[in-house]
Amino acid sequence: xSLVPSGLWEVARQRAALYCQFHHINEYDKQQLIDKACTxxxxxxxxxxxxxxxxxxLIQEVQIQLQHKAAIHHPSQPQPGYRRAQTGPTLKRSxxxxxxxxxx
Amino acid sequence: xxxxxxxVNWRHTARQRRTLVFxxxxxxxxxxxxxxxxxxxxxxxxxxxxxxxxxxxILLFWLALGFVTAVTGLWVLMRRGRFRVLSAANEPVxxxxxxxxxxxxxxxxxxxxxxVFAGIKSMYQSLQAGGWLEHFEFYVLSDSDKSRQWLREGxxxxxxxxxxxxxxxxHYRHRxxxxxxxxxxxxxxCRRWGNRHEYMIVLxxxxxxxxxxxxxxxxxxxxxxxxxxxxxPLYATGxxxxxxxxxxxxxxxxxxxxxxxxHYWWMGESQYWGHNVIIRTQAFMQHCDLPRLExxxxxxxxxxxxxxxxxxxxxxxxxxxxxAFDLDGSFExxxxxxxxxxxxxxxxxxxxxxxxxxxxxxxxxxxxxFLMLGGIMSYVGSLIWLFWLIVLTVTAxxxxxxxxxxxxxxxxxxxWITVVLLFLYKMFGVIHTVKRGCVELFGGxxxxxxxxxxxxxxxxxxxxxxxxxxxxxxxxxxxxKRANWGTQQREGYRMSWASALREYAWxxxxxxxxxxxxxxxxxxxxxxxxPVLLGLILSAPVAVLxxxxxxxxxxxxxxxxxxxxxxxxQTFPANHLDLSERxxxxxxxxxxxxxxxxxxxxxxxxxxxxxxxxxxxRQQRDxxxxxxxxxxxxxxxxxxxxxxxxxxxxxSRLHAAVWQLPEKQFQQQWLSHL
Numbered sequence: 058x059s060l061v062p063s064g065l066w067e068v069a070r071q072r073a074a075l076y077c078q079f080h081h082i083n084e085y086d087k088q089q090l091i092d093k094a095c096t097x098x099x100x101x102x103x104x105x106x107x108x109x110x111x112x113x114x115l116i117q118e119v120q121i122q123l124q125h126k127a128a129i130h131h132p133s134q135p136q137p138g139y140r141r142a143q144t145g146p147t148l149k150r151s152x153x154x155x156x157x158x159x160x161x
Numbered sequence: 162x163x164x165x166x167x168x169v170n171w172r173h174t175a176r177q178r179r180t181l182v183f184x185x186x187x188x189x190x191x192x193x194x195x196x197x198x199x200x201x202x203x204x205x206x207x208x209x210x211x212x213x214x215x216x217x218x219i220l221l222f223w224l225a226l227g228f229v230t231a232v233t234g235l236w237v238l239m240r241r242g243r244f245r246v247l248s249a250a251n252e253p254v255x256x257x258x259x260x261x262x263x264x265x266x267x268x269x270x271x272x273x274x275x276x277v278f279a280g281i282k283s284m285y286q287s288l289q290a291g292g293w294l295e296h297f298e299f300y301v302l303s304d305s306d307k308s309r310q311w312l313r314e315g316x317x318x319x320x321x322x323x324x325x326x327x328x329x330x331x332h333y334r335h336r337x338x339x340x341x342x343x344x345x346x347x348x349x350x351c352r353r354w355g356n357r358h359e360y361m362i363v364l365x366x367x368x369x370x371x372x373x374x375x376x377x378x379x380x381x382x383x384x385x386x387x388x389x390x391x392x393x394p395l396y397a398t399g400x401x402x403x404x405x406x407x408x409x410x411x412x413x414x415x416x417x418x419x420x421x422x423x424h425y426w427w428m429g430e431s432q433y434w435g436h437n438v439i440i441r442t443q444a445f446m447q448h449c450d451l452p453r454l455e456x457x458x459x460x461x462x463x464x465x466x467x468x469x470x471x472x473x474x475x476x477x478x479x480x481x482x483x484x485a486f487d488l489d490g491s492f493e494x495x496x497x498x499x500x501x502x503x504x505x506x507x508x509x510x511x512x513x514x515x516x517x518x519x520x521x522x523x524x525x526x527x528x529x530x531f532l533m534l535g536g537i538m539s540y541v542g543s544l545i546w547l548f549w550l551i552v553l554t555v556t557a558x559x560x561x562x563x564x565x566x567x568x569x570x571x572x573x574x575x576x577w578i579t580v581v582l583l584f585l586y587k588m589f590g591v592i593h594t595v596k597r598g599c600v601e602l603f604g605g606x607x608x609x610x611x612x613x614x615x616x617x618x619x620x621x622x623x624x625x626x627x628x629x630x631x632x633x634x635x636x637x638x639x640x641x642k643r644a645n646w647g648t649q650q651r652e653g654y655r656m657s658w659a660s661a662l663r664e665y666a667w668x669x670x671x672x673x674x675x676x677x678x679x680x681x682x683x684x685x686x687x688x689x690x691x692p693v694l695l696g697l698i699l700s701a702p703v704a705v706l707x708x709x710x711x712x713x714x715x716x717x718x719x720x721x722x723x724x725x726x727x728x729x730x731q732t733f734p735a736n737h738l739d740l741s742e743r744x745x746x747x748x749x750x751x752x753x754x755x756x757x758x759x760x761x762x763x764x765x766x767x768x769x770x771x772x773x774x775x776x777x778x779r780q781q782r783d784x785x786x787x788x789x790x791x792x793x794x795x796x797x798x799x800x801x802x803x804x805x806x807x808x809x810x811x812x813s814r815l816h817a818a819v820w821q822l823p824e825k826q827f828q829q830q831w832l833s834h835l
Contacts, residue, residue, distance in 0.1 A: 068824050072827070076820060079758050079759050079760060080759060080760065081760070108824065109821075109823050112821055112822075112823070116817075116820045116821050117817075120820075144318075144333045145334050146298075146332065146357060149354065149357060150352055150353065151352055151355050151356050151446060152352075153348060153351060153352060153446050153450045155451070156449060156450055156451060157452070158454075158519060158522040160521050161523055
């Protein structure tokens with residue numbers, strides 16, 4: 058998954074694209090989402106950001122948009138990180154007495 | 162539900178049968194020992210003669226028990242047997258109870274995740290195909306202590322539940338406080354959910370059981386309310402090393418005869434072999450929570466081979482335990498190589514030797530005492546055999562001109578009795594196979610005989626290796642050395658010559674010296690002991706050659722499971738291959754995957770409880786987070802990784818921060834570890 062950045066924006070876009078890829082988002086939606094995030098950042102900060110800041114802001118923006126998108130498509134589903142799955146049936150604790158092994 | 166009339170008087174029949182079995186053994190023993198005693202040279206003092214006769218009698222007793230078991234087994238199979246606890250295979254499965262589901266338990270410890278979950282998938286599909294699924298629930302009971310392991314397990318569980326739409330039918334529990342190993346794991350299940358299930362079926366990580374077998378077991382428990390446990394006969398399958406294939410062949414050919422023979426004299430006091438068994442949950446909970454043994458040294462502490470003891474405790478409480486000798490469809494994997502078999506035996510040896518203390522416990526039924534003694538003797542017997550051979554060798558060296566056993570019709574009769582006891586039972590397996598019309602399932606007569614001859618030669622060579630190892634195990638354990646109770650090797654591999662020579666040199670060198678000494682001093686004695694000495698000298702080549710893989714269609718050691726596999730055996734390979742390619746299995750580092758991959762993290766967090774962390778601890782964990790970001794996952798110890806994995810807030814923060822790292826750091830420290 059190595060990449061060769063041609064510029065700061067390109068590096069940040071590729072990071073965001075990879076993040077979207079992990080979310081299994083289709084190519085069209087991915088491009089739209091990243092374009093939207095980049096446009097918003099460019100309008101807010103112009104070209105004054107360093108590589109680190111640009112990646113941070115872009116990823117944060119993509120994360121927000123992904124959460125927003127998930128909330129629209131699956132309104133009943135709790136947000137990531139807050140869903141608690143049932144891994145087993147409800148506990149009904151029973152006490153157990155250890156067997157006695159007395160020597161003859 | 163009432164007992165069937167034929168089951169009511171089983172205790173009386175058992176007494177008669179045991180009298181017959183041990184009566185026959187007594188006759189064989191008296192005949193052989195008397196004539197061996199009479200044939201020993203008079204020049205030997207009485208105590209020297211006793212050193213030859215007593216070990217001989219002990220060894221012959223266990224040999225004769227095996228043989229008589231096979232004879233009675235053939236008898237049972239020919240007469241179709243009384244006192245069968247299960248309905249016949251050609252009868253439809255009786256209706257299953259509606260009042261509760263049966264729990265199918267898979268206690269696992271650092272096992273191959275794809276293997277375990279592929280097995281569950283195959284068994285689930287088999288139950289579904291038979292229409293019995295609604296009567297069962299699966300519980301994966303993990304004792305895995307490595308985070309990379311239980312992360313994979315959790316992901317595999319969720320993935321399988323999603324795929325099969327089995328949420329609420331397949332459960333997963335990871336135990337944080339692992340006490341009393343497997344028996345503690347099962348008891349932990351009983352404490353949590355024992356009251357939900359009238360019956361539980363305990364499996365092993367490598368178990369495969371057909372849906373019909375599950376259903377027949379439950380129906381049998383419903384039909385016989387005094388039964389506390391039914392053990393299924395275990396058939397080995399699934400591997401293709403020469404050693405494993407030979408074990409699978411032996412198991413399939415001679416197994417039915419032995420299982421029927423054991424049923425003949427065990428009856429309602431059967432042993433429990435640890436897995437592929439159905440248990441009445443309440444009976445187990447009331448009587449089978451094992452205490453720690455008080456003895457000092459290696460024999461103290463947790464009871465390791467818990468199964469034999471649990472059967473004894475059920476019997477002590479009045480519950481019957483039966484072996485369903487004629488049940489098909491219950492499988493396990495054999496060890497892939499001799500060396501892996503010996504590693505497993507090292508653990509079992511310790512577990513069995515611990516039983517010496519249980520034998521002397523109050524109110525344990527005598528039959529169970531005897532069976533535990535049998536378990537002990539399967540290891541101590543090797544030490545006695547080695548001791549006997551040493552005594553014979555010393556005799557041959559001390560009296561090189563004497564015939565230890567004079568040539569006579571009686572000495573020949575002892576030789577022939579031994580040969581019959583050792584090899585004749587093999588014919589019983591053939592007779593049973595021919596009678597059932599199953600020769601084609603062993604690849605035809607030619608392949609069947611080729612298998613029998615090859616396996617006999619292999620077992621002659623392997624027996625002395627086992628003798629040496631078992632003797633060493635017993636001595637080491639009695640000197641206080643403990644064994645690791647770890648994960649078994651379940652997949653085949655080819656053993657290298659270098660590792661075989663390193664492993665077996667301690668047997669080969671004494672073997673060569675032993676043979677040379679006898680050749681020089683007493684060639685006749687060398688001829689008598691040559692099969693044993695050959696096994697010792699060739700131990701490394703035997704270990705290497707038997708680890709070679711055979712092609713599935715190779716004619717040697719064909720079994721019915723290769724020609725006509727049951728449904729679980731048919732679906733398992735494809736399920737295993739499919740799951741082996743899933744990302745949670747193929748990833749190098751599941752921890753990094755859970756940190757980086759947002760969906761993997763979401764899946765993991767789904768079963769991590771959200772806990773409040775005190776301020777001071779939070780501060781320490783913030784420092785840990787900063788270190789992880791500065792130096793990457795390689796800087797984190799196993800314990801530190803567990804902190805992240807069990808703290809959902811901390812893990813979420815790490816995930817967000819990792820994705821915001823500078824490009825070079827992100828690539829090198831995190832992405833490259835995926």
